[in-house]
Amino acid sequence: MEQTNDKPRVLLGITGGIAAYKAAELASRLTQEGCAVRVVMTDHARRFVGPLTFAALTGHPVPGDWFEPGQEAAIGHIDLARWAQVVAVAPATANFIAKAALGLADDLLSTLILATTAPLLVAPAMNPQMYAHPTVGENLARLRARGVRLVGPAAGHTACGEEGPGRMVEPALIAEHVLDLLAVRDLEGVPVLVTAGPTREHLDPVRYLSNPSSGRMGLEIARMARRRGARVTLVLGPTHLEPPFGVEVVTVTSAQDMAEAVGRLAPKQKVIVKAAAVGDFRPEQCHPRKVKKSGQGETCQLVATTDILAGLGRDKGDRVLVGFAAETDEVLAHAGAKLKAKNLDLMVANDVSAVDSGFAVDTNRVHFLTPAGEVETLPLLSKQEVAQRLLDRVARLLGQA
DSSP states (O other), X not given: OOOOTTSOEEEEEEOSSGGGGHHHHHHHHHHHTTOEEEEEEOTTGGGTSOHHHHHHHHSSOOOOOTTSTTTGGGTHHHHHHHHOSEEEEEEEOHHXXXXXXXXXXXXXXXXXXXXXXXXXXXXXXXXXXHHHSHHHHHHHHHHHHTTOEEOOOEEEEOTTSOEEEEEOOOHHHHHHHHHHHHSOOTTTTOEEEEXXXXXXXXXXXTEEEOOOOOSHHHXXXXXXXXHTTOEEEEEEOSOSSOOOTTSEEEXXXXXXXXXXXXHHHGGGOSEEEEOOBOOSEEESOOOSSOOOOOSSOOOOOEEEOOOHHHHHHHTOTTOEEEEEEEXXXXXXXXXXXXXXXXXXXXXXXXXXXXXXXSTTSSEEOEEEEOTTSOEEEOOSEEHHHHHHHHHHHHHHHHHHO
């Protein structure tokens, strides 16, 4: 069997429930994340969605009956079981859960579950009354006791028209759990604080000073740090983006809000990554009511906000401290000056005036600067890849400490 050594290997099992159609999105997401995905379907699953869909999404054929001539000549089920680094079953019906709990092996998927040593993830999906049955609960408890990761189910309106727990959770969440199981956990248990997003400095209830930051860079750092085992706290300014699961989120609005939250949380952290685009100025006065035009040429007096990063640098201790410099000119000069002035271990600098690496885009082109004078310039990368490169450096700094 093809080993695809350069890619994480995921075996996706699909059983016979209406949620089987959602497994197509899951297969697609995992493939887009760089995983090699092989799909195994039960006979009942094939009645809900065709194997050709998954073959097209993953680039691999979906094996059929395990007694097909030629397939078992190569001991196909053992080969697949050894190939997988993670096995995920989504949706997992009550029938499959019972077979997995009891160790039954009467089709290809249930046999693979017994033959693999890879971590197993199960995403239950069934009628709410079935999910509430004591036998299902007992079977899930058996799987959980064996170390199987159970994801869901979610509560809500089900295809059968009933309300309650039983829906398969969304593919995006299942994909995050799969990627979590695949990750190298070199930050296991390390407390990491990440700030992300813009701040808003209000003039009155309807107007404020802010910037175009979406918070995506900081969110990806938080997401990747959690995957690598860190205990992540995310201090998040106003954004339309959803924070990653599995992190503690503290929402803030203004620079002062963020300063107070970071000051309260910092003493318990081993790593602090200040990726937020904090406003440097705020209106001197925030009016309680909307300021009306008078035609007299209104003015707004600005005052400086608290420099959160400088404060952290003054009381750095043995923490790893990472800052971001969003510049529009003389990027390396300005970033280098901030690195020294704020006592950082690493500065991440970028030109936010560039259309492909500024605010509110999915890519970034950054420079890593160190106190020793090293400058590493990365090519244009996804913000997720930038986050991984940054965390590689953080892990090395922790090792040196």
